[in-house]
Structure formats: structure tokens, C-alpha cells
Amino acid sequence: MHIPDGYLGPPTCGALYAIMVPIWAMASYVVRKTLQAKQVPMLAIGAAFSFVIMMFNVPILGGSTGHAVGGVLIAILLGPWAATISITVALVVQALLFGDGGITAIGANCFNMAFALPFTGYYVYRLISINAPLNSTRRVIAAGIAGYIGINVAAVLTGVEFGLQPLLHHTANGQALYCPYGLAVAVPVMAGGHLLLFGWIEVIVTALVIKFLYKESAEITPSGQPAKLKLGMKLGILVAALVILSPLGLILPYIFGAGSAWGEWSAEEINNLIGYMPEGLENLSSLWNSPLPDYAFKNSEGSSLVHLSFVYIISAVLGTIIIVITVWLIGYLLSGKGSRKSSNFIERSIMSALTFLKESIFADEYAARKGFLQSLDPRVKTLTFLLFIVLAIITKSIVILLCLYGLSLLLMYLSKIPVWFFLKRTWIFIPLFSIFVVIPSLFSMFSPGQAIVTLNIFGYKLIITRQGLSGAELFVLRVINSVSFAVLLSITTRHFELLKVLRIFKVPKVFVMTFGMAYRYIFLFVETVENTYLAIKSRIGGRIHYKKGQHIVAWNITALWSRSYRMNEEVYNAMLSRGYQGEPVILNRFSVKPKDLLWLFLVLMIIVVLIYYR
Numbered sequence: 310m311h312i313p314d315g316y317l318g319p320p321t322c323g324a325l326y327a328i329m330v331p332i333w334a335m336a337s338y339v340v341r342k343t344l345q346a347k348q349v350p351m352l353a354i355g356a357a358f359s360f361v362i363m364m365f366n367v368p369i370l371g372g373s374t375g376h377a378v379g380g381v382l383i384a385i386l387l388g389p390w391a392a393t394i395s396i397t398v399a400l401v402v403q404a405l406l407f408g409d410g411g412i413t414a415i416g417a418n419c420f421n422m423a424f425a426l427p428f429t430g431y432y433v434y435r436l437i438s439i440n441a442p443l444n445s446t447r448r449v450i451a452a453g454i455a456g457y458i459g460i461n462v463a464a465v466l467t468g469v470e471f472g473l474q475p476l477l478h479h480t481a482n483g484q485a486l487y488c489p490y491g492l493a494v495a496v497p498v499m500a501g502g503h504l505l506l507f508g509w510i511e512v513i514v515t516a517l518v519i520k521f522l523y524k525e526s527a528e529i530t531p532s533g534q535p536a537k538l539k540l541g542m543k544l545g546i547l548v549a550a551l552v553i554l555s556p557l558g559l560i561l562p563y564i565f566g567a568g569s570a571w572g573e574w575s576a577e578e579i580n581n582l583i584g585y586m587p588e589g590l591e592n593l594s595s596l597w598n599s600p601l602p603d604y605a606f607k608n609s610e611g612s613s614l615v616h617l618s619f620v621y622i623i624s625a626v627l628g629t630i631i632i633v634i635t636v637w638l639i640g641y642l643l644s645g646k647g648s649r650k651s652s653n654f655i656e657r658s659i660m661s662a663l664t665f666l667k668e669s670i671f672a673d674e675y676a677a678r679k680g681f682l683q684s685l686d687p688r689v690k691t692l693t694f695l696l697f698i699v700l701a702i703i704t705k706s707i708v709i710l711l712c713l714y715g716l717s718l719l720l721m722y723l724s725k726i727p728v729w730f731f732l733k734r735t736w737i738f739i740p741l742f743s744i745f746v747v748i749p750s751l752f753s754m755f756s757p758g759q760a761i762v763t764l765n766i767f768g769y770k771l772i773i774t775r776q777g778l779s780g781a782e783l784f785v786l787r788v789i790n791s792v793s794f795a796v797l798l799s800i801t802t803r804h805f806e807l808l809k810v811l812r813i814f815k816v817p818k819v820f821v822m823t824f825g826m827a828y829r830y831i832f833l834f835v836e837t838v839e840n841t842y843l844a845i846k847s848r849i850g851g852r853i854h855y856k857k858g859q860h861i862v863a864w865n866i867t868a869l870w871s872r873s874y875r876m877n878e879e880v881y882n883a884m885l886s887r888g889y890q891g892e893p894v895i896l897n898r899f900s901v902k903p904k905d906l907l908w909l910f911l912v913l914m915i916i917v918v919l920i921y922y923r
Contacts, residue, residue, distance in 0.1 A: 310375070310467050310499075311363075311403065312418055313573055314411030314597060315590035316488040317470060318478040325470075326416035332393065332424055339390040341643045348387060349640035354544050355383040356395035356636040357629045360402065361551045363409075364604065364625055365558040367510060368567030375507035375570055376558070377514045378422055378463070381430030381456040385519060392427035393419075394643075398636050402628055408599035417470055421463040430459025430515075449520045456515030457508045461500065464507075468492075468499030471572055478589060486589035488572070489579070498571055518547070546729050548629065549736075555625040556618035559604075563614060601627075606761040606773070615707055619782050675800045680724030682801040689905040691810045693912040694798045700916055701790035709919045710786035716915070717793040724801050734796045735789065743788050750784070751777040809899075 317325075344352065359379040366374040384392040397419050403409035410418045437451035472492030475485040488495070522544065562568075569578065576594040580586045600607075604624035605617055676683060682690060701713055721731045749755050756777030763772050799807070811821050 310378075310418070310422060310464060310570070311400075311410035311573055312414040312467065312470065313575075313594065314413050315576065315587075315593035316411070316474070316572065317414055317417055318474055318487045318589060319413070320477065321470060321473065322413045322416060325420050329416045329419050329424070332420075333397065336390040336393040337643060339388075340394060340640070343388065344391060344640060344643055348391075349637060351544065352387055352391055352395055352640040353633045353637040354548055355379075355387060355392070356399050356632045357548045358544065358551070359383060359396050360399040360628050360632050361548055361555060361625055362514060363399070363403070364555045364621070365551075366562050366567075366570070367507065367558075368562045368565040369502060369506050373502065373569070373571045374562050374567045375502055375510075377456075377507070377511045378426060378460055379511075379514060380422060380427040380463075381434065381452070381459040381511070382515045382518055384427035384431035385434055385452055385455070385515075386522070389428045389431040392431070393423045394639060395636055396423035396427065398639070399632055402632050402635070404599075405597075406599055406601055406628060406631070407604050407624060408597070408602040409604075411593070412597045413593060417467075421466045421470075425466055426459040426463040429462045430455035433458050444523050448523065449516050452519040453512040453516035456511040460511040461503045461508050464499045464503035465496060467572070468496035471495035471499070480588070484585060485587050487587055487593075488590070489583050489587055490572075495572070502571065518544075521547075542729055546732070549732060552622065552625045552629060556621045559618055559621050560614065600762070606778070609761060616779075616782075619707065620778075675724075675726055675730075676803045678725045680726070680801065682720055682724040682797065684904065685908055686899055686901050686905040687802050687806045687810045688813060688899055689901065689909050690802065691798060691807070691814070693909060694794045696912060696916060697794045698791050700919070701787050701794070704920075705783060706919075707782055707786060710783070710790055712919060713790045714786070714793060717790065717797060720797055724797070726797070726800060731793075731796065731800075734800075735792050743785055747781045747784055750780050753777070756780055 362379045363376050366376050368374050378396070380392055380396050383395050387395075400410060400418050400423060401415060404412050404415055404418075434451045434455035437454060438445075438448045441447040441451070469492065471488045471490060472495035474488040475491045478486040480486065490498075569575070574582065576586060576591055579590060601624055605612075605620050609617065609620070697713060697716075701710060704710060721728070751773045753760065753772040753774050756774050758774035758776030760772045761775050761778065763770055802810075808821050812818070
């Protein structure tokens with residue numbers, strides 16, 4: 310349903326741009342009046358969801374493909390005007406960055422998918438679900454029906470726009486200048502594919518997500534006011550999972566031999582289909598060259614499916630980041646939040662940082678859960694995880710690294726570790742660590758080889774090579790696996806048991822002792838920072854002059870340093886008074902059970918199979 314450049318004549322494109330301009334203005338006005346600051350993250354995540362779900366191309370008989378849009382879902386959660394803004398940003402990013410839809414057809418695509426689709430679906434949903442309880446099955450069914458009707462209305466409009474072109478623009482001998490298929494062909498084909506298959510995909514996506522969100526938050530309202538902050542987080546997890554699974558939108562059409570979606574052919578494909586090249590289509594089709602056409606690097610024809618899948622994920626991540634930042638900024642400004650100073654910004658920042666630090670380091674509650682990894686002997690668990698990390702470091706196979714990461718996610722699930730808790734502790738730190746190494750290594754100055762992307766910046770050429778990309782893939786996947794297994798080990802093993810294991814593995818006593826003291830010291834230090842800030846807040850009360858605030862902050866930094874320095878000796882003396890002699894002491898004795906031996910055997914077999922396979 311993404312109309313490319315050259316399929317619509319300039320009058321049609323201009324007319325649909327003219328229609329969308331007041332719609333965008335009205336959407337901005339309504340969202341400014343109704344959007345709450347706490348809904349801005351949901352707006353951004355909704356746009357990212359629509360972008361990612363449109364990457365899942367589903368093949369059908371006849372060699373074509375299609376996808377869901379997710380517009381009705383956003384309209385149900387936040388209202389149709391907010392959905393218009395979200396989907397518009399997603400469509401613009403797709404057109405400019407990935408060539409998915411033309412820049413001359415942005416007005417048409419937005420009219421179909423960002424306006425007609427969410428508005429139709431939203432009011433169908435309101436009509437069917439009227440007076441229904443918020444967590445009722447009727448609302449879920451209503452959401453599915455609304456998604457089905459919404460995407461089919463958009464498909465019919467797209468078919469009408471296609472079909473009008475031969476009537477409006479043709480040569481003297483009757484050859485079409487733009488889209489060559491008239492109403493008798495375009496409308497039945499577009500409507501038929503969506504009525505029979507793609508509409509049902511939209512039903513499944515919309516209904517299942519609404520059911521999931523209604524189950525998690527009983528306070529979602531049809532006007533779009535999710536009361537729980539966790540709602541946006543859970544939708545964000547869903548988006549992250551879809552990003553990881555996005556190569557399915559590439560693999561499934563490859564397996565079934567499907568080509569481009571109907572009406573999204575290149576100029577050469579059109580020439581092969583109808584026997585001639587429409588003049589207007591030929592002129593406009595090369596109007597814009599996107600940097601990542603079809604979510605892949607230029608000149609990537611002939612690349613392996615694994616390589617294309619990895620680039621597909623990179624495109625999904627890049628597009629998601631750009632869309633989230635753009636929509637977040639738009640929502641931030643429209644909600645009025647950008648014009649108001651938050652008096653508790655510093656407090657929220659400090660308390661959030663301290664909470665995150667506590668959760669990251671002191672996760673003993675997860676080690677106490679009755680999960681798979683928690684039930685293993687710490688020595689066997691540590692040994693097998695070290696084997697996984699070593700394999701991740703030495704292997705040069707992307708397939709093995711992907712299998713290892715899938716295994717880490719499976720172990721996370723079996724060990725009852727929350728998905729968001731685990732992903733935050735792995736994916737947040739990975740970019741900070743690897744970006745400075747990966748980005749430079751992409752370019753020919755560091756990794757000479759076959760050029761796949763050439764960027765001209767102020768006359769200077771930056772060339773991304775295939776060798777550099779392959780090295781970046783390996784590096785990122787190695788870091789992901791190493792961090793994931795290290796995090797799994799740390800959060801499923803009590804810290805004192807881990808210290809004992811380190812000594813069993815002959816790690817020098819001084820390192821184990823330093824690690825144990827640092828663990829206790831950080832815990833006390835975090836509490837000291839928190840208590841100090843609360844004490845300052847309780848004594849100051851209201852706002853103060855910034856110069857006085859500087860003096861207070863400077864004095865407390867000095868006092869905190871002095872206190873932390875004294876704490877070092879106090880912690881060590883407290884450990885000695887409790888009988889500490891450099892060796893960690895635990896009450897429970899380690900014992901290897903049949904389950905541990907079976908796990909060790911399975912790990913060795915998995916490693917042997919992976920190495921032999923590659």
C-alpha cells in the first residue's frame with residue numbers, strides 16, 4: 310500500500326498533499342489540546358510499532374506481498390488525531406530513509422494510512438464497543454473488526470488512486486503515463502488481497518495487542534488515557550521483540566518466492582509486466598535515491614540471506630530510533646511539556662539513577678526465585694556460562710552467535726527473569742560500549758574492501774565496506790552474547806555464592822576480597838547519596854537562589870567524599886568483626902545433582918553441534 314514515486318501524476322499528488330495539510334494542522338491542534346505529557350512515550354512507541362509491523366511482509370499466492378499497519382491500534386489507545394501524527398512520521402521516515410513509498414506520494418500514503426485508516430477503524434471500534442466494560446471480550450472483537458475495516462478502506466482508496474491515473478494521464482495512442490492499471494484492475498486487486506488475507510493479519514495484530522494491553526492495564530480508555538506507566542513499557546518490549554523478529558518479513562517472501570507488493574514495482578518491473586515504460590513513471594521513479602533502499606545497503610544484490618537479515622534488523626533499529634525521537638519531540642512540544650519547567654526534574658533524575666543502580670547490582674530477589682538457572686549448582690552454572698562466553702568470543706559464525714543469543718533468551722524465560730529487566734541490563738550498555746568501535750570500523754579507512762555504500766559529505770567520500778560491515782556484525786553479536794550470559798549469571802546467583810565459586814576456580818584472594826568489599830561499599834554508598842539528597846530537600850523546602858544552591862551542592866559533594874572515604878575502613882572492620890578472613894563463607898554446601906550433570910552434558914553437546922555445524 311506504499312505508493313512509490315511515478316505511480317501518481319503530479320495533479321493527484323498535489324491534490325492529496327493539499328488535503329493532508331489542513332488535516333496535519335488539525336491533528337496538531339487537537340493533540341496539543343488533548344495529549345497529556347505522560348502519553349508522549351506511548352505516542353512515540355505507537356509510531357515505532359506501526360513502522361516495525363509494516364516491515365513484516367507476508368507472501369500470498371500470485372507472488373505478491375502485504376503487511377499490517379497498526380493504525381487502528383494507535384487510534385484506539387491515543388485517539389485518531391494522535392494516530393495521524395504517529396503514522397505520518399513513520400511513513401515519512403520510510404520514504405526518505407528506506408525508499409518505502411515515494412516522496413511525491415507522501416500526501417497520498419498519509420491520506421490512506423494515516424488518516425482514512427485510523428479514523429474509520431476508530432469510529433467502528435467506538436460503535437461496536439459502546440458501553441462495554443474495559444476488559445470485556447467485546448472490546449477485543451471490536452478492535453479486530455475495526456482493524457479489518459480500516460485497512461480495507463485504505464486499500465480501496467489506494468486502488469482508486471491507482472485506477473484513476475490511466476484516465477487522467479495518457480498519451481494520444483492510449484498508453485498510460487503513470488500507473489498503467491485502470492479502476493477495473495486496481496480496485497479489485499487491492500481490495501481482494503486485503504479482504505482475503507492482509508485484513509485478517511490486521512485483525513490478529515490489533516485484537517491480540519489490545520487484549521494484551523487491556524489485560525495489563527484495566528484503565529485504558531477509548532479516548533486514549535493509559536493510566537499505568539508500565540503500559541508504555543510493555544508496548545516498548547513488544548516493539549523490541551518485533552525488531553528482533555523483523556527479518557521474518559524478508560525470509561518468508563524469500564522462501565515462498567514472492568516479489569514486490571502489488572503496485573510497488575520498480576520501473577524495470579513495470580516495463581517487464583506491460584511491455585512498455587510509462588514516460589511519467591520513468592521520470593519520477595528516480596526522483597529520490599534513499600540511502601537504504603528496501604531496508605538494505607545499496608548494491609547488496611547477491612548477498613547471503615543472513616547478511617540481508619542482519620542489515621534488515623539494523624534498518625529496523627535505525628528507523629525505530631529516528632521515529633521514536635521525532636515523535637517524542639513532536640509530542641513533547643504539542644503536549645506543552647516543553648514550555649514548562651519541571652520543578653522536580655533533578656529529584657526524579659537522581660532517584661531514578663539510584664533505583665536503576667540498585668536494581669542492576671543488587672538483584673538477589675531474582676536469584677531467590679525458583680527458576681531453572683537458580684536451581685543449578687553455582688559451580689556448574691559458572692563453568693557452562695564461561696564456555697558460552699568463550700565460544701562467543703572465538704567463533705566467527707554469525708549463525709552460532711544468533712543461536713547463542715536465542716539460548717540466552719530461552720534461559721532468561723526459564724529462570725523467570727522479567728524480559729524488560731533483562732533487556733535493560735544488556736541492551737542499554739551495549740551501544741555505549743561498542744558504538745565507538747563499530748562505527749569507525751564500517752568505513753574503508755579502517756576496513757578496506759568492497760564498497761557497498763558511498764556517502765559524499767562536503768566533497769569527501771566516506772565508503773562503507775562489506776568487510777567492515779561483517780566485522781561490525783561479529784563484534785556487536787559477540788558483545789551482546791557476552792553481556793547477556795554475564796548478566797544472567799550475576800542475577801541468578803547470590804553474590805556470596807559467586808564469590809565462593811571464584812575462589813574454587815582459584816581466582817586470587819585479593820581480587821575476591823576486593824570484589825566482595827566493593828559490592829557492600831556500593832550498596833552503602835547508594836544509600837548515603839539517597840539519604841543526603843533527602844536531607845537537603847527536607848531542610849531547604851522551596852526554591853533557593855542558584856548561587857546558594859551551588860554552595861550547598863559543593864559542600865555536600867565534599868562531605869560525601871569524606872564520608873565515603875571513612876566508610877571504606879568501617880566496611881572492612883565490620884567484615885572482620887563478623888569473622889571474615891579473606892574467604893567467603895556460606896551456610897549451604899555446594900552439591901552436584903544429576904540435573905547439574907545433565908545440564909553440563911547438554912551444554913557440551915550444544916557447543917559441539919554448533920561448532921561442527923559451522
